[in-house]
Amino acid sequence: MFTLLDVSTLLTIFFITIIISVLSGIIFLNKRIPVAYVRIHICLLTLPPFVALVGLIGASKNITVGLWYSDILAWLMSCFVLMIGLIIQRYCVRYLSSDKKYRKYFMLFTCTTSFVAMAWLSDDMRLMVVCWGFTLVGLALLMSLKKAWKVTRVATVVTGKLFFLGWFALFVAVLWLGIATGEWRFHAIFTETNLNQIDAWSKFGINLLIVLAVMIPAAQWPFQRWLIESVAAPTPVSAIMHAGIVNAGGIMLTRFSPIFNGDLATLVLLFFASISVVIGSGISLVHVDYKRLLVGSTIGQMGFMLIQCVLGAYIPAIIHLILHGLFKATLFLRSGSAVRHFSVPSRANERMSYLWILAGRGLALAIGLGFWLSAPEQGYRLVSGLILAWSLSVSWTQLVAFGEGRFGRIMGLIILIVVGAVYYIVHHFFSHALHMIAFDSAQPPMFAVVIVALLLLFGSLMSTWIARHRSSVAFSIIYMWIVRLGDAKMETVERHPNYLKSYISKGGH
Template identity: 30%
Template sequence: MTSKYLQLETTSNFITKIQWFLCIGLFSFLVLNYPHIPEWQYGSFFKINGFTLLIWTLVTFFSALISSFGKNYLKGFRYHASFMTLSLGFIMSIMLFVMTNHMILLIAFWLLMGYFMSRLIGVDAAWGEAKEASKLALKYFLISSLFLSIAVFLLAYQTQDFTLNGMISKVNQIPYSITVISGICIIISAIIQSAIYPFHRWLLSAMTAPTPASALMHAGFVNGSGILLALFSTVLFTSNTLIILFIIGGFTAIIAQFTKLIQVNVKQKLACSTIAQMGFMIMQCGLGFFNAAIVHLILHGFYKAYLFLSSGENIAHSEPQSPTNITIKPLQAIAVLIYSAIGAVLFIYLTGKSFDVNSSIFLTLIVAITVGQLTYNIVKEPSLSILQKSILPPILFISGMATYALMYNGVTVLMNDMPMVHVPTSVSYLEITFGLIFLIGFFIMKLGIYRKHPWIYVKLLNISQPNKKTVLMYKS
């Protein structure tokens, strides 16, 4: 038994070192060749460009990080070898999915990603709830693959081309009704994998996965829909289905933030947070900013991997807290408004957006709200002096926006050979109306108004529950 564990540890160390070596190599190649990244194509099957290398770098980084963490976390776990094998298969399927140019392979690798993730969710084969969670997730992923298959085969039949490049170049020749059906099927496939409402229960039920698998899922797998939507951005623009993404993503972001507030389980809280972040990512795609969605995918991956891998420490140090009422003095309110406006202008300038009234106004509004919230948290802190309260907000949001702008512009350059990844659209009355609903929902959440209405609490609690078969159904 000792030699078996020793062999497993040696293999784990070797795989981890290979992953770190690949990550460092890919990152170095990107930096040394930026912004003129060479492109390779292997017949009609595979292509490698700047975007491919970017995703590969991220995937190998997160896999190496989680593998390093898992070496100690999973020591003695009877399914450690299975976890390592499935994780490696999952990582390889993502890398192959991103580089494929053939539609049959694209569907196959999309399905393979879902298969490996469902197996990771149920890696503890002796745990009944884990097996049920795995079955539920696989069912959702099969449905997602089915809708993607319908979209791809409709497009391929109309264009007589099974390559992604060829299909996208001929999308304007396809009848509008077929393009709409294909666009809707691609959207459904994407939102299922990202656990967007009403397809969110598979993620809430997936807490049976070991923490390293959860980190891999929340930092990588659910983000895959952002990649899928970016690859088919031309179809979504041509079919005029972006508004669907905008509305579904916005509603999900607000509802999931509400449900996050009432969770008592740390992993369920993180799951609701992921659903909200995926809603925001989908919303950005709906605004025509697929490059911003990829940046969000990257930042969310770092953020959520850290939160999951440190979740045990958070449990040890957390204490129940009573909700605080939001109160603000006139001078504090003025400071919040001024810094919000400065933050919005700085965001427009650093990311190269214009002051024209188009879909980018929604991203600017969200940035202004974020800066305002940051400023509010600082000006309300009693331990800080007036000078510190005046200086800290601009230092924090300027440095944060500079970092974001650097990533945003860098990702945009790496995606420059992909059509329609950064196309602001005109603002419709429907978008304005929903924007107001989004804003009202945000303030209802922040002001805690929902606490005064028990029926809202019950409704939110019900929709944020995992599938019943994945919770305490197999007690011995």
């Protein structure tokens, strides 16, 4: 393990590598620098995530060094965001090679990921707010690079306004909290003495502002519009949004968990996050545009991540946002080659398939029930058991029940076992690593757990009913309502990017 001096040295090296990568991006803006320099820039970008990985593995944790704080969450998220940024910029080397703003993308990607990494490493709330603000500015500028296209101009304005609202809410919450406690450091604020200085109404007001600050970047209803309209942005920009920015709410709530846990504001967040899960899931089911389908999925997944935080399950929420970020970045970077193949399962052996479905549901119910009863005193285990049972039931139906013949079912079962084993190993690894996070892990009130469980059961029953009554009036109303929610405004929709006409006429490609 590193000593305090070594942690200070490691942080110094880390920020030196950040400065080098940012300067490299600025140098690349000079048109006299050959385009081939981008390869050197990519090599320099490997330094910050490597140093962050060293800090994650070997640095002493829960240590304050100046304005910075060394703990497992800070190093993990810094390493994760910088690695995602490196992968996306490597992808952009060829993908954006014909773009007029080619050089600016690399500079803005580098600055955006660098600021968000510093935000999670900061121990001073004021510094965190400043770094998070520059992150949102960088993301808005990335969307605005195609300003010749009216669609992206309008989408950038909408996104910028909502980002400012979310950032301002966080700014006021931090200012209020700092004035109430007389402290600005995370490790000093959340002591019993300082928390007792905050009266109930101030605590409720601060938490409402934090809720607003996390809902907007997470694209939760009714603020999901910016993410829906951002599909006009280039694919790499969408990838960095969904992989490293929208999931910031889970990290913020983890940092502010000592004041957030048990407050009435958690019920407000639970209400909006639950609606967002339903809306996001619906959008991902009814829309055919690939990027919009992914947007709906992200809205739903981020809603569930915030529900995890409401229930006090911060470690599962962190694991969720990391795995979701990796998964969603992969899907966006592969979106250009995405081809959907629709096939209707054979009805020749429908009775046998139905028996396999019943067997899978019984097995899923038994495993979910066993998972809950293994630690019934933990409220979140009930919700986890329901999700585990539902996921296993759906996977069994797709991979085993509708498998083609005996060989297909055997292969589906093998895939299910392998995926389950890999998930268990990854989940166990992260749970073991993140147990050192210093936050209040008080159990959520039982009625909140029951509400979430009932919402999940209600949503499952509703989806089953709707699937079996597709010719009903109710189905048509719900379908059109979800389609409307997932559609962008008319100002951000264009059949053909007309700006390309003048661009091509001038010799562009």
